Amino acid sequence: MTSDPIVHVIDDDEGARHSLEFLLDCAGLKVRSFPSADTFLKAEPPLDHACVITDVRMPGMNGIELAQELKRRGAHVPVIVITGHADVPLAVQAMHAGVSDFIEKPYDDDKILGAIRTALARQADRGAVEAERDRAQELLVTLSAREREVMEGLVAGEANKAIAYDLGISARTVEVYRANVMLKMQAKTLSELVRMVTISRFT
Known part of the structure; x- marks a missing residue:
């Protein structure tokens, strides 16, 4: 074998x-x-x-x-x-x-x-998954409350305009928060952001 x-x-x-x-x-x-x-x-x-x-x-x-x-x-x-x-x-x-x-x-x-x-x-090395989860959780802590709200919309697959409507802010403001989320989470793509958020919720 x-x-x-x-x-x-x-x-x-x-x-x-x-x-x-x-x-x-x-x-x-x-x-x-x-x-x-x-x-x-x-x-x-x-x-x-x-x-x-x-x-x-x-x-x-x-x-x-x-x-x-x-x-x-x-x-x-x-x-x-x-x-x-x-x-x-x-x-x-x-x-x-x-x-x-x-x-x-x-x-x-x-x-x-x-x-x-x-x-x-x-x-x-499945321990790497736990390390990845811990890192994602550490980065999530750096987000403001509003950035978290925008991030949740992004992860749910909502368009900027839909997120703006739900939060009562302009689409342009959503774009600013979205850029901040990507920067703070160190995510290059939305798929990467989705993965990080999903992994952060693993128990």
Whole structure:
């Protein structure tokens, strides 16, 4: 038996699947691919020292539903979801499903390889998740009450105008608070902010 990490690629798009296989093989990572979530689950591959990469939109069970099913089964395997239809509500749903990372198309090779290596490292050392949670909680404390309100709106997938209406302030003021939230939380993207807030609430 080998403990070398393996990456399971699940995508109904054959071209995209083979492209990822080739990239991972060239990077020296073991890879196994499946054309659907159902095929993957039926195969019952070993998930120790593993990582799952899946497209969010597939016939049958989609990527987020797969992450939810793995979580329901108690499988502690990091799941990276790739999508060409990214939006904040989808990112929120993905993070609540326990997704390790949420990557928007088009992505470059370094980004996907970086996400995979980070996911595998997190699985190898689950203490890293606790450290990430503690850091997110520390950054959240730096937000003012109004910044927290704006952040909650952003994480819920609300548009600036909707947040402005709910809080009784101008959309321009929301933009200022939004910039402050991103800066204080050290988040480069909304997906990253969603992940940090979600992790901060893990018990």
